[in-house]
Amino acid sequence: TPDNSVRFRGCLDDVAAYTPGRPPAASDGKPSYKLSSNENPYPPLPGVLAAATDAAQHMNRYPDMGAVDLLETLSERFKVPVEDFALATGSVALLYHLLQAVVTHGDEVVYAWRSFEAYPIAVQLTGATSVQVPLTDDARLDFKAMEAAITDRTKVVIVCTPNNPTGLVVHRDELLAFVEAVPSNVLIVLDEAYREFVRDPEVVDGVDVYRDHPNVVVLRTFSKAYGLAGFRIGYAIGHESVVTAIRKCALPFGVSSIAQAAALASLQAEDELLARVEELVVERTRVVEALRAAGWRVPETQTNFVWMDLGEETLDFTAAVQAEGVSIRPFPGEGVRVSIGEREANDLFLGVACNWKK
Numbered sequence: 424t425p426d427n428s429v430r431f432r433g434c435l436d437d438v439a440a441y442t443p444g445r446p447p448a449a450s451d452g453k454p455s456y457k458l459s460s461n462e463n464p465y466p467p468l469p470g471v472l473a474a475a476t477d478a479a480q481h482m483n484r485y486p487d488m489g490a491v492d493l494l495e496t497l498s499e500r501f502k503v504p505v506e507d508f509a510l511a512t513g514s515v516a517l518l519y520h521l522l523q524a525v526v527t528h529g530d531e532v533v534y535a536w537r538s539f540e541a542y543p544i545a546v547q548l549t550g551a552t553s554v555q556v557p558l559t560d561d562a563r564l565d566f567k568a569m570e571a572a573i574t575d576r577t578k579v580v581i582v583c584t585p586n587n588p589t590g591l592v593v594h595r596d597e598l599l600a601f602v603e604a605v606p607s608n609v610l611i612v613l614d615e616a617y618r619e620f621v622r623d624p625e626v627v628d629g630v631d632v633y634r635d636h637p638n639v640v641v642l643r644t645f646s647k648a649y650g651l652a653g654f655r656i657g658y659a660i661g662h663e664s665v666v667t668a669i670r671k672c673a674l675p676f677g678v679s680s681i682a683q684a685a686a687l688a689s690l691q692a693e694d695e696l697l698a699r700v701e702e703l704v705v706e707r708t709r710v711v712e713a714l715r716a717a718g719w720r721v722p723e724t725q726t727n728f729v730w731m732d733l734g735e736e737t738l739d740f741t742a743a744v745q746a747e748g749v750s751i752r753p754f755p756g757e758g759v760r761v762s763i764g765e766r767e768a769n770d771l772f773l774g775v776a777c778n779w780k781k
């Protein structure tokens with residue numbers, strides 16, 4: 424029968440499907456909120472919506488595969504040559520394409536753990552091996568141990584800063600020292616999905632690191648600060664040979680015309696969007712301070728989410744927040760990651776957290 428004749432690649436056997444944050448459960452007339460996927464709570468700006476709607480008028484045509492308008496605008500924005508950009512359907516797709524271009528069975532990819540859940544899946548899909556380096560006791564990236572984990576088989580190192588789900592950043596000196604210590608034939612991926620939420624002045628901009636290091640590639644996204652998660656668009660900045668390899672692995676016409684138009688309009692309305700980010704940062708401070716005042720030890724997040732170390736209480740806590748109509752992201756046995764969302768949603772979450780018997 425067809426079912427029995429289909430043979431999947433061996434490396435798929437233990438690949439767990441990526442489980443995204445769940446949409447809020449329907450609740451009896453009460454509003455419900457989603458704080459489980461680090462999305463931007465603001466609705467689209469009218470100008471961005473208009474640009475996307477306008478692009479939709481031409482849906483019978485393939486998108487501009489060269490994404491000329493968007494890439495020229497990004498190039499001006501970052502003072503980076505157009506040739507050093509690649510686009511894909513979200514920064515997670517860029518990571519998939521990049522790994523596909525660089526690693527295969529027998530190769531190793533080093534990254535800290537816990538970090539973004541997509542990393543082990545993306546690595547497994549290539550048939551390569553993940554080398555997960557535990558975070559330090561205070562939940563930071565352990566660069567000494569990451570350096571020691573690099574072998575002749577290491578092809579890629581992923582550094583997520585700020586890190587998902589802890590929200591902690593890497594500082595300039597430690598990042599530069601690490602980058603210098605990594606052999607130049609190992610590609611360093613700086614995943615900066617939350618870069619626009621960083622306010623810590625000790626953090627170096629990954630784009631400046633890429634300028635001086637041919638083996639560094641930076642991943643950014645329009646999903647978080649720019650509020651385009653539903654359109655799926657992200658960009659990589661890396662030296663030409665690296666991004667050319669990514670482009671070769673990308674799906675033909677992968678980034679839709681609508682996503683390109685919305686991203687372009689977002690860059691044109693960047694001041695307004697970054698003002699919203701600033702409001703989210705202010706709200707983040709309010710949430711963190713309320714949690715600390717209630718006795719929680721919360722890491723110094725530089726993202727649009729907070730991490731709470733709940734250990735064995737993780738699922739009970741998640742259920743209690745869910746009962747208020749708010750979905751959050753549990754990591755069973757470890758803790759929860761809670762996005763900074765609408766003020767009402769944050770208050771419902773804080774209502775549970777601040778009255779939780781510890």
Ligand code: PMP
Binds near residue numbers: 514586652
């Ligand atoms: N990197 C990190 C660290 C993330 O948390 C996320 C989103 N959850 C992504 C990348 C992927 O973002 P996108 O594919 O939407 O650009």
